[in-house]
Amino acid sequence: MNSLRENADLLRLLGHPTRLAIIQRLAKGPQCVTDIQELLDVPQANVSQHLMALRSRRIVDYCEHGNLRCYYIARPNLAKLVMKFLVEECPVVERSPAEIKRLGSRARPVVPA
Amino acid sequence: MNSLRENADLLRLLGHPTRLAIIQRLAKGPQCVTDIQELLDVPQANVSQHLMALRSRRIVDYCEHGNLRCYYIARPNLAKLVMKFLVEECPVVERSPAEIKRLGSRARPVVPA
DNA sequence: AAGGAACATTCTAATACTCGAATACTGGAA
DNA sequence: TTCCAGTATTCGAGTATTAGAATGTTCCTT
Numbered sequence: 001m002n003s004l005r006e007n008a009d010l011l012r013l014l015g016h017p018t019r020l021a022i023i024q025r026l027a028k029g030p031q032c033v034t035d036i037q038e039l040l041d042v043p044q045a046n047v048s049q050h051l052m053a054l055r056s057r058r059i060v061d062y063c064e065h066g067n068l069r070c071y072y073i074a075r076p077n078l079a080k081l082v083m084k085f086l087v088e089e090c091p092v093v094e095r096s097p098a099e100i101k102r103l104g105s106r107a108r109p110v111v112p113a
Numbered sequence: 114m115n116s117l118r119e120n121a122d123l124l125r126l127l128g129h130p131t132r133l134a135i136i137q138r139l140a141k142g143p144q145c146v147t148d149i150q151e152l153l154d155v156p157q158a159n160v161s162q163h164l165m166a167l168r169s170r171r172i173v174d175y176c177e178h179g180n181l182r183c184y185y186i187a188r189p190n191l192a193k194l195v196m197k198f199l200v201e202e203c204p205v206v207e208r209s210p211a212e213i214k215r216l217g218s219r220a221r222p223v224v225p226a
Numbered sequence: 227a228a229g230g231a232a233c234a235t236t237c238t239a240a241t242a243c244t245c246g247a248a249t250a251c252t253g254g255a256a
Numbered sequence: 257t258t259c260c261a262g263t264a265t266t267c268g269a270g271t272a273t274t275a276g277a278a279t280g281t282t283c284c285t286t
Contacts, residue, residue, distance in 0.1 A: 002199075003130075004130040004133045004134055004137075004199075005130045007130075007133060007198065007199055008127075008128045008129050008130040008132075008133050009128070010128070011124050011125070011127045011128030011133075011198070012124070012125055012128030012129070012243095013128075014121075014124045014128070015121045015122070015123070015124030015125030015126070015127070015128050016121050016125070016243095016244090017116075017117040017118045017120075017121040019121075020117045020120060020121050020124075021117055024117075030213045032219055032262080032263095033262070033263060033264095034219065034261085034262060034263085035219065043245085043246075043247095044262080044263070044264095045245090045246075045247080045248090045263090045264080045265085046244085046245065046246080047263090048263060048264055048265080049244085049245080049264090049265090051263095051264095052264080052265090058205050061205075061208075062213075063208075063210040063213040064210075064253095065210075065213075066253065066254070066262090067252060067253045067254070067261070067262050067263075068219060068262070068263090069262080069263065069264095070213045072208060072213050074205050074206065074208075075203045075204065075205055075206065076206055077201060077202065077203040077204070078201075078203035081194075081197070081198055081201060081203070084194070085120065085124070085194055086115075086117075086120055088190060088191075088194060089190065090188045090190040090191035090194070091188065091190070092171050092174075092187050092188055093187065093188065093189055095174075095176075095185060095187075097176040097177075097178070100143045100175075100176040100178075100183045100185050106145055106147065106148065106181060106232095125273095129273090129274090145232080145233090146232070146233055146234095147231085147232065147233080150233095155275095156275080156276070156277095157232080157233070157234095158233090158234080158235085158275085158276075158277080158278090159274085159275060159276075160233090161233060161234055161235080162234090162235090162274085162275085164233095164234095165234080165235090179232090179283065179284070180231070180232050180233075180282060180283040180284065181232070181233090181283095182232080182233065182234095219262090227286100228285100228286085229284100229285085229286085230283100230284085230285085230286105231282100231283090231284080231285100232281100232282085232283085232284100233280100233281085233282085233283105234279100234280075234281075234282100235278100235279080235280070235281095236277100236278085236279080236280090237276100237277085237278085237279100238275100238276090238277090239274100239275095239276095240273100240274085240275090240276105241272100241273080241274075241275100242271100242272080242273070242274090243270100243271080243272070243273085244269100244270085244271080244272090245268100245269095245270090245271100246267105246268095246269095247266100247267090247268090248265100248266085248267085249264100249265080249266080249267100250263100250264075250265070250266090251262100251263080251264070251265090252261100252262085252263085252264100253260105253261095253262090254259100254260090254261090255258100255259085255260085255261100256257100256258085256259085256260105
């Protein structure tokens with residue numbers, strides 16, 4: 001059970017198209033930096049920056065293999081949630097004013113001094 | 114099926130502690146601004162700003178009732194995902210270097226000109 | 227009408243984020 | 257050794273986000 005602050009930080013970290021694309025890719029299996037870079041068509045340094053950001057929260061991690069760094073998803077549950085988020089339909093549901101009115105009136109009834 | 118860009122924007126929008134707290138509250142039922150403000154102990158103007166941000170993506174909406182504005186979750190599926198995210202445990206899963214190595218070597222085998 | 231409660235809007239300063247450019251580091255092949 | 261592929265780091269400028277202060281609007285009550 002994390003604080004809202006921590007969860008918010010995590011969501012904000014996830015909220016970048018390149019980082020989402022990286023997660024999407026790594027969800028299919030480990031991959032080295034150059035391959036990620038070519039897949040996303042983003043400069044290598046920038047990929048590294050985003051990988052560092054993702055690593056800072058342990059969303060991804062890597063293994064060294066020669067001079068390759070094979071990145072992989074370090075928190076599968078989190079990646080799964082993200083994938084679900086990417087796919088999920090979240091349509092707007094209209095609610096009748098009457099229904100809202102019934103539930104949502106002022107809680108504190110103007111307490112005098 | 115939205116673009117990564119749109120999804121990233123949405124995640125970034127969700128990635129703020131006050132906005133998460135608002136969503137958390139509204140997930141329990143509609144509520145007017147002053148009640149939200151008192152619950153969160155955040156200045157009213159700031160609450161309004163965050164509500165406006167959430168409304169810009171139709172995450173919340175409101176009904177007018179006198180001079181009250183009863184805000185409510187406009188996309189229940191989305192709110193449900195957010196709540197799940199707040200609760201979910203996403204532990205780091207260690208992977209053996211051998212396992213990663215097996216899967217993650219270089220895809221392009223250095224094609225010469 | 228007049229006043230106040232409820233809420234929104236605008237502006238601003240501070241802070242945070244992002245990217246590109248340049249450069250550094252490292253291991254393996256030659 | 258030397259060189260190169262693969263990757264990381266640092267820095268700076270441009271941009272976006274945020275909170276607070278101040279003020280505006282609207283509706284209700286009296």
